[in-house]
Amino acid sequence: MDTIGDFLTRIRNAGTARHEKVDVPSSNLRVGIAKILQEKGYIKAFRVAKDGKQGLMRVYLKYTTDGKPFINKLSRMSTPGRRTYVKASHIPKIRSGYGMAILSTNKGIVSGDQAAEMNVGGEILLKIW
Numbered sequence: 540m541d542t543i544g545d546f547l548t549r550i551r552n553a554g555t556a557r558h559e560k561v562d563v564p565s566s567n568l569r570v571g572i573a574k575i576l577q578e579k580g581y582i583k584a585f586r587v588a589k590d591g592k593q594g595l596m597r598v599y600l601k602y603t604t605d606g607k608p609f610i611n612k613l614s615r616m617s618t619p620g621r622r623t624y625v626k627a628s629h630i631p632k633i634r635s636g637y638g639m640a641i642l643s644t645n646k647g648i649v650s651g652d653q654a655a656e657m658n659v660g661g662e663i664l665l666k667i668w
Contacts, residue, residue, distance in 0.1 A: 542566065543664060544615045550582075554600055554608035565594035571648030572664065573598060575641055579650065581610050581667060616640070616663040626660040638668025 553561035583599040617623040640651035644661035
């Protein structure tokens with residue numbers, strides 16, 4: 540099962556339905572992605588609640604002043620059936636720098652800009668704009 544794809548689909552669907560928040564099962568990878576989305580201003584906030592099992596993460600979505608979702612497009616790049624890896628010199632610019640890529644590297648989950656600064660490559664998890 541593609542847990543990252545499920546996470547992105549829940550966020551995409553909640554934004555389309557104009558929900559204030561969305562609940563997803565928590566994992567370290569999802570928390571890492573949510574931290575980057577919050578740092579870059581794509582979501583308001585997120586919280587992780589421990590429930591004795593996997594845990595639950597609540598993501599608070601962000602909207603523009605006219606009510607449109609702040610996330611225009613959110614798509615998975617690397618899938619379980621087709622992994623996509625890039626070198627530090629080949630990290631893609633999404634929408635000419637308007638968007639961003641999120642990578643899984645040996646330094647952790649980082650944005651494409653951070654990976655380029657650290658000169659590390661890795662698996663491209665998703666792109667967002």
